[in-house]
Amino acid sequence: MTTVPELPDILSPEFAIDPYGAYRVLRERAPVYWHEGTQSFVLSRYADVARAFRDPVFTTANYDWQLEPVHGRTILQLSGREHAVRRALVAPAFRGSELRERFLPVIERNARTLIDGFRRTGQVELVGEFSTHYPVNVIVDMLGLNQADHARFHRWYTAIIAFLGNLSRDPEVAAAGERTRVEFAEYMLPIIGRRRSELGEDLLSTLCRAEVDGTRMSDEDIKAFCSLLLTAGGETTDKAISAIIANLLAHPEQYAAVRQDRSLITRAFAETLRYTPPVHMIMRQPAEDVAFPGGTIPAGSTVTCLIGAANRDGERYRAPDSFDIFRDDLETATAFSAAADHLAFALGRHFCVGALLAETEVEVGVNQLLDAMPDMRLAHGFRPIEQGVFTRGPAELRLEFSPAQGRPV
Numbered sequence: 150m151t152t153v154p155e156l157p158d159i160l161s162p163e164f165a166i167d168p169y170g171a172y173r174v175l176r177e178r179a180p181v182y183w184h185e186g187t188q189s190f191v192l193s194r195y196a197d198v199a200r201a202f203r204d205p206v207f208t209t210a211n212y213d214w215q216l217e218p219v220h221g222r223t224i225l226q227l228s229g230r231e232h233a234v235r236r237a238l239v240a241p242a243f244r245g246s247e248l249r250e251r252f253l254p255v256i257e258r259n260a261r262t263l264i265d266g267f268r269r270t271g272q273v274e275l276v277g278e279f280s281t282h283y284p285v286n287v288i289v290d291m292l293g294l295n296q297a298d299h300a301r302f303h304r305w306y307t308a309i310i311a312f313l314g315n316l317s318r319d320p321e322v323a324a325a326g327e328r329t330r331v332e333f334a335e336y337m338l339p340i341i342g343r344r345r346s347e348l349g350e351d352l353l354s355t356l357c358r359a360e361v362d363g364t365r366m367s368d369e370d371i372k373a374f375c376s377l378l379l380t381a382g383g384e385t386t387d388k389a390i391s392a393i394i395a396n397l398l399a400h401p402e403q404y405a406a407v408r409q410d411r412s413l414i415t416r417a418f419a420e421t422l423r424y425t426p427p428v429h430m431i432m433r434q435p436a437e438d439v440a441f442p443g444g445t446i447p448a449g450s451t452v453t454c455l456i457g458a459a460n461r462d463g464e465r466y467r468a469p470d471s472f473d474i475f476r477d478d479l480e481t482a483t484a485f486s487a488a489a490d491h492l493a494f495a496l497g498r499h500f501c502v503g504a505l506l507a508e509t510e511v512e513v514g515v516n517q518l519l520d521a522m523p524d525m526r527l528a529h530g531f532r533p534i535e536q537g538v539f540t541r542g543p544a545e546l547r548l549e550f551s552p553a554q555g556r557p558v
């Protein structure tokens with residue numbers, strides 16, 4: 150076990166600017182590292198992080214303090230049958246025919262509406278004008294909530310993500326997260342009450358109808374589920390879309406290949422998830438002592454799994470710090486399933502239930518962006534900067550393009 154003081158500090162400003170060099174040092178010199186600031190053991194190697202996601206000895210009890218104070222109790226904390234039954238309530242909407250037939254038109258419409266707002270202007274700040282709105286609008290529509298309240302949803306999920314990533318325990322961030330729980334409950338509980346008497350085809354009605362082991366989900370349970378879906382589906386896909394565009398624009402020959410052959414968008418997305426995952430850290434709590442090659446982690450301690458470091462492990466990927474959509478050591482066909490060989494969606498029982506929805510949103514979004522601005526390029530003098538330690542993505546993405554080339558709506 151390593152406690153050497155000169156090891157990188159994952160709470161330092163230098164780490165926030167560029168975590169990738171620190172990830173390399175941790176993988177090589179301190180694969181199991183006690184980090185004082187977060188009071189957690191940090192794992193950075195691919196094999197160790199994959200094991201922590203797959204092995205049920207690593208419980209998700211950390212969400213009792215990391216998320217329950219803002220969401221209420223959600224499937225992230227559950228295990229066994231209770232977890233499987235509740236997850237099965239929403240899973241069908243996020244895959245297969247329900248996703249394609251019921252929700253694809255919702256996804257396409259939401260992308261088009263936002264792109265129509267800037268396609269004739271010749272310039273756009275993609276994060277602020279597109280990617281922060283698009284996935285949350287999709288999930289709001291899927292739940293049958295009111296898009297006019299978008300600004301509130303956005304404020305709420307931003308506060309919840311900040312609470313989740315509040316590694317330095319900033320009291321203001323904690324207070325904003327707790328305010329969100331109160332405000333979200335005041336907003337959602339009356340809607341859930343009304344929806345129960347006017348059931349429709351939306352996802353909220355599905356949750357209202359659902360019975361778990363013969364018992365209806367309580368209003369509180371449903372509210373917590375919606376809060377999780379807005380956060381998990383909003384912040385992550387938001388970062389993924391701006392990251393795939395930033396990565397392609399930084400690699401013009403790969404961007405040209407994707408423009409020529411749109412079927413490559415899926416490969417580019419899988420590689421984006423590996424190279425610049427939207428979620429860089431996920432925590433776990435082992436129920437028993439667990440021995441790793443780099444040291445033993447005692448039962449009950451908190452473990453920080455560095456997805457961003459594991460996805461760039463040279464033991465797993467050739468030239469791990471290169472963005473290469475044609476790499477042969479990342480399987481695209483399984484990249485959005487629990488058999489994925491990158492760790493951006495975690496692995497095992499809690500593997501992201503929205504992975505295929507995210508893939509569909511990115512494919513539709515990138516296709517429509519390429520249609521509207523095929524010659525998009527970074528605005529003159531602009532260089533994207535990544536932001537965030539827990540979740541991470543471009544802070545801004547200023548683009549220029551020829552408005553005349555946007556096809557008529």
Ligand code: HEM
Pocket residue numbers: 209224225226236288377378379381382383385386389426427428431432493494495496498499500501502503504506507
């Ligand atoms: C690129 C986009 C996305 C990324 C990178 C991502 C990442 C993740 C990760 C890492 C987990 C595992 C958490 C853990 O094991 O502790 C997770 C779980 C989850 N995600 Fe996603 N996610 C994305 C999109 C979505 C979308 C669009 C939705 C749905 C609206 C969604 C809903 C969920 C839910 C409900 C869980 C909990 C699953 C469970 O506990 O069984 N995610 N996601």
